[in-house]
Amino acid sequence: MSDNKFLSTKTVSIVGVPFSGGQPRGGVEEGPLRLVEFGLLNQIQEMGWKVDYEGNNNISSLRPNQDPDVLNLKQPKYVSNVTHAVAKQIEERARQNKFVLTLGGDHSVALATVTGVFSVYPNACLIWVDAHADINTPATTDSGNIHGCPVSFLTGIAGSHPDFAWVKPLLKTNRLVYIGLRDVDAAEKKILRDYKIKAFSMHHVDRYGIGNIVEMALDHVNPKRDLPIHLTFDVDALDPSVAPSTGTPVRGGLTFREGHYICEALAETGLLVAADIMEVNPALESEMEVFQTIQVGCSLARCCLGESLL
Numbered sequence: 001m002s003d004n005k006f007l008s009t010k011t012v013s014i015v016g017v018p019f020s021g022g023q024p025r026g027g028v029e030e031g032p033l034r035l036v037e038f039g040l041l042n043q044i045q046e047m048g049w050k051v052d053y054e055g056n057n058n059i060s061s062l063r064p065n066q067d068p069d070v071l072n073l074k075q076p077k078y079v080s081n082v083t084h085a086v087a088k089q090i091e092e093r094a095r096q097n098k099f100v101l102t103l104g105g106d107h108s109v110a111l112a113t114v115t116g117v118f119s120v121y122p123n124a125c126l127i128w129v130d131a132h133a134d135i136n137t138p139a140t141t142d143s144g145n146i147h148g149c150p151v152s153f154l155t156g157i158a159g160s161h162p163d164f165a166w167v168k169p170l171l172k173t174n175r176l177v178y179i180g181l182r183d184v185d186a187a188e189k190k191i192l193r194d195y196k197i198k199a200f201s202m203h204h205v206d207r208y209g210i211g212n213i214v215e216m217a218l219d220h221v222n223p224k225r226d227l228p229i230h231l232t233f234d235v236d237a238l239d240p241s242v243a244p245s246t247g248t249p250v251r252g253g254l255t256f257r258e259g260h261y262i263c264e265a266l267a268e269t270g271l272l273v274a275a276d277i278m279e280v281n282p283a284l285e286s287e288m289e290v291f292q293t294i295q296v297g298c299s300l301a302r303c304c305l306g307e308s309l310l
């Protein structure tokens, strides 16, 4: 049926989350549809997967009339309403033993993907590929943008916030590993140190090479190679020359191959149960650069599903 140790069916549930409320730049809500229009569903079907797709086109109906900042966070009620609803949807799809592929949307949507996936696979591990650590708390965030904070809620580091009481600390800090970091706020660095969270920055990628980095990352979160894996891939982990159309680009990122290698190596384990492709913003940069970013988003997704394995 499937080479995946946790999935009995070779079915992918693609969940589009056209949401930009976790950060200020419009356009990232167009990411999912553009990836789908590019042909992603057919591409994945042609690889032999059954595919179902839910586009979540009613998200703006979850916007409250009033949504003042609470404890420094911007639009907390909107982000909470959307991610809570999507978390239930993702949990349901994962429980049906489907691979869940989530298309963002900004990275606040990881509140939904991680909650949904870890509700079904409590012993899963999370590989967070990003230029940023997204682990600010309401107390440490400078921007107030919730896409910079999801990890602090998912791990319980954030403490309580009235709008996010539904987010349970399902993610243990020793089941989390970062790859690609290069723009981490001072307060986030302190959190990473204090909680001994494993993080491989671009400096480590340069030093050890991406092949070793993925092995070292898995040795940390999945030493026996027997636990389910969730990959959340912020396309700004890639160098801006590879994925230019994203809201917070940072120079010095992963090459095209390094990004794809991560997805391929995780697919190869047969343990990957969910993947997120986040922060594609088709409203930024030129038409050519948008095309390039959409194309790379699609190929990362296909590699997560085993495209490049022989």
Ligand SMILES: NC(=[NH2+])NCCC[C@H](N)C(=O)O
Binding pocket: 106, 107, 108, 132, 134, 136, 141, 142, 143, 144, 145, 147, 148, 149, 183, 185, 234, 236, 248, 279
């Ligand atoms: N998902 C992202 N692109 N996050 C960028 C976060 C940037 C910054 N650390 C902040 O808290 O606002």
Ligand SMILES: [Mn+2]
Binding pocket: 107, 130, 132, 134, 147, 234
């Ligand atoms: Mn991110």
Ligand SMILES: [Mn+2]
Binding pocket: 130, 131, 132, 234, 236, 237, 248
């Ligand atoms: Mn990022």
